[in-house]
Amino acid sequence: MRKIELVWAIILSVATAGCVGGNKAPANELITVDVNASYPTKELTLQSFMEVEYIPLETTDEFITRGSVKAIGKSMLLVTNQGTNGDIFIYTREGKALRKVNRLGQSGEEYSQITFITLDEDNNEMFITDYPGRKVIVYDLMGNFRRSFSFSDTSYYNFIANYDGDNLICYKGYSPTMETEESYHLLISKKDGSITRKIQIPFEKTQTPVWTKEGATITPGFSRTIPTQAVWTLLRGSSDTIYNYLPDQTMLPIIARTPSIHSMEPQVFLYPTAMTDRYYFMRVLTKEFDLEKMKGFSTRELMYDKQEKAIFEYTLYNDDFVDKREVSWPSENSNSSIAAFWPLQAPNLVEAYEEGKLKGKLKEVASELDEESNPVIMLVKYRKEETENI
Missing domain, CATH: 2.120.10.30 (TolB, C-terminal domain)
Structure with missing residues (x-):
């Protein structure tokens, strides 16, 4: 245990030094998230703090x-x-x-x-x-x-x-x-x-979100490498701390979870899904699975607001639907300028357009589709100085 504490002290020292020497990566405060706690709720629309782009994929005989x-x-x-x-x-x-x-x-x-x-x-x-x-x-x-x-x-x-x-x-x-x-x-x-x-990343002992029983192995969506504009956010299921890996190759702790993953049964894992200048979006995942019902791994969506310095449970909507369709951050992404992307299937968009359920850019794109069209790719891109636009 003393070895782990020593490694932790070195990381803190190096990370602090890396933040004051002209490092271009944004400074981040270390926050603590109680994965068992209840938090107030908040609603957000993607368009209020991100740029949303729609890309209709050309359809040909060779491109389906x-x-x-x-x-x-x-x-x-x-x-x-x-x-x-x-x-x-x-x-x-x-x-x-x-x-x-x-x-x-x-x-x-x-x-x-x-x-x-x-x-x-x-x-x-x-x-x-x-x-x-x-x-x-x-x-x-x-x-x-x-x-x-x-x-x-x-x-x-x-x-x-x-x-x-x-x-x-x-x-x-x-x-x-x-x-x-x-x-x-x-x-x-x-x-x-x-x-x-x-x-x-230092940790006490090995823990995994992968569920195994009676010869079955169930692996939930759980990314360990998240690109977040100027830095990379790294995590391990075995660690109680999530880090930013900075351009100068030092690590800065940004999120500490409590209680420790090593003290829980069932285990509750915490991992980030998207990180913006204002918000840390996170997902709480409980390691429980019913093999007979093939159901489990319940989740909760949390968000830390840097301006309000508070944690919320949140619901995220796409405001280009008249009825504000709910969206959820994907588990994986490998592009530092794009927070998320989803395929929107053409038949669904055509139906929503005909029923008058679309608006804005998405309505314009859907007006050119038919049910045989390839999907429209929805890109969610980081917006600079987002805190001034909310």
């Missing part, structure tokens, strides 16, 4: 997709179907169809499954994470093979994202629990997959 967005860049979107046919649809950011790539196969230059796609527009590359093959395969944006590299030892790389010109950031986990003594965040080389840096 359910709109599972895998990566978003400055000038393009990479989309797949929800099945396993291996198609990667490359669109412009405006939704114009550019090309379709499919390298599904069993050779050394092909993928057996598309688990994640990481886009690197600056180097004209995409990184395909292939879990069954236990590797990452790199192609140019025309689909030509460039290189590949394997996961280290028996681990799997999760939540892989573009970190900088030379490195990817990811979480190294082990199946099935993903949380072990050897799990940690990594920076890995884009060139050959070698480990550039290990980012280790």
Whole structure:
């Protein structure tokens, strides 16, 4: 235990030093969240503090997709179907169809499954994470093979994202629990997959949100790497503290949860879903599951308001629906300029348009659709100086 306390003291010291030396990352206060407490409620609309953009995906005979967005860049979107046919649809950011790539196969230059796609527009590359093959395969944006590299030892790389010109950031986990003594965040080389840096979060003992019983394993949506504009927010289920990983590679604790994850039964996990200049959005997840009913992992949505210095349970709405449709932050995202994205299916939008339930930008987009159209991708983007616009 003294070793953990020592590591914690070092992190606090380094993080504090990193915040006063001209670091461009925004300063953050450390807040404490009681995962058992009841909080007052608040309603928010996305449009009040974020920019919302709608991108209708062009539909052609060759471009028919359910709109599972895998990566978003400055000038393009990479989309797949929800099945396993291996198609990667490359669109412009405006939704114009550019090309379709499919390298599904069993050779050394092909993928057996598309688990994640990481886009690197600056180097004209995409990184395909292939879990069954236990590797990452790199192609140019025309689909030509460039290189590949394997996961280290028996681990799997999760939540892989573009970190900088030379490195990817990811979480190294082990199946099935993903949380072990050897799990940690990594920076890995884009060139050959070698480990550039290990980012280790101190914890007392291993805990995992993965539920296992009677030979069944249930893994809830639970991202451990969240891009938040100038920094990366990192967490582990085994730690009672959530950190920002700063550009100078120091860690700043931003959220401490109570009671400790190590003292709870059933365990209640806390993880961030979106972080803006004003709000910390978080999800509370209880590790309970009924195998017979195939139901469990109840959740609550919490939000910390920096202006009010208070925690709320919240409901979030899309104000481009007349009846203010409720939305929920997704569990995963790998783009630092975009907080969230969802596919909106064309038949649903056509029906809502005909019933007069849409307004604003979404109404304009839906007026051009028919039921056979590809989905419309809804992007939620960070707004600068959001606190002045609420």
